[in-house]
Amino acid sequence: MAAGPFIIPDKAVLNIALGLLNSANTFKLSYHTSAWAPNPATLEVFADVSSEIAAAGGYSSGGITLGNDALTISGSTVKFTGDAAELTAAGGSIPAWRYGVVRAVGTINGKVDPVVGYFLGDATPADVPATTVGNKLSFTPNANGICTISKAA
Numbered sequence: 001m002a003a004g005p006f007i008i009p010d011k012a013v014l015n016i017a018l019g020l021l022n023s024a025n026t027f028k029l030s031y032h033t034s035a036w037a038p039n040p041a042t043l044e045v046f047a048d049v050s051s052e053i054a055a056a057g058g059y060s061s062g063g064i065t066l067g068n069d070a071l072t073i074s075g076s077t078v079k080f081t082g083d084a085a086e087l088t089a090a091g092g093s094i095p096a097w098r099y100g101v102v103r104a105v106g107t108i109n110g111k112v113d114p115v116v117g118y119f120l121g122d123a124t125p126a127d128v129p130a131t132t133v134g135n136k137l138s139f140t141p142n143a144n145g146i147c148t149i150s151k152a153a
Contacts, residue, residue: 004120006147009043012115020114021080023069026105029085029139030063031097034127038118046103046113057094058087079145086138094131097121117147
């Protein structure tokens with residue numbers, strides 16, 4: 001199933017300009033149920049996000065740390081990339097989810113755990129089914145990066 005587009009909330013634009021996308025920061029991906037109704041106009045920090053899936057099957061509360069985060073520039077486009085992340089369900093299933101949220105960990109410019117953006121796990125939209133024991137839940141960033149920022153001509 002194809003994931004939906006990565007959405008950068010309105011308030012994240014300012015945070016990005018203030019240094020949020022810094023490869024020295026730690027970034028996490030957390031999974032959330034359809035009970036959360038994201039509002040890109042007001043979403044700014046992880047405290048604004050609700051309905052994280054339960055810690056189960058190898059998934060820990062707070063999410064998965066993304067590795068090898070990097071910023072690259074080509075012309076007037078900056079690309080934020082990172083490695084794929086995966087969990088193998090063990091000891092139980094990883095619960096079903098609808099949204100993935102990427103955030104920086106820590107206090108950056110006075111914001112605690114600022115959100116970079118979020119995506120639908122299934123562009124339909126529909127819940128991504130539970131990941132059963134022995135199977136992998138994978139997050140593979142788009143070839144164009146987790147997100148890109150371009151200057152208007």
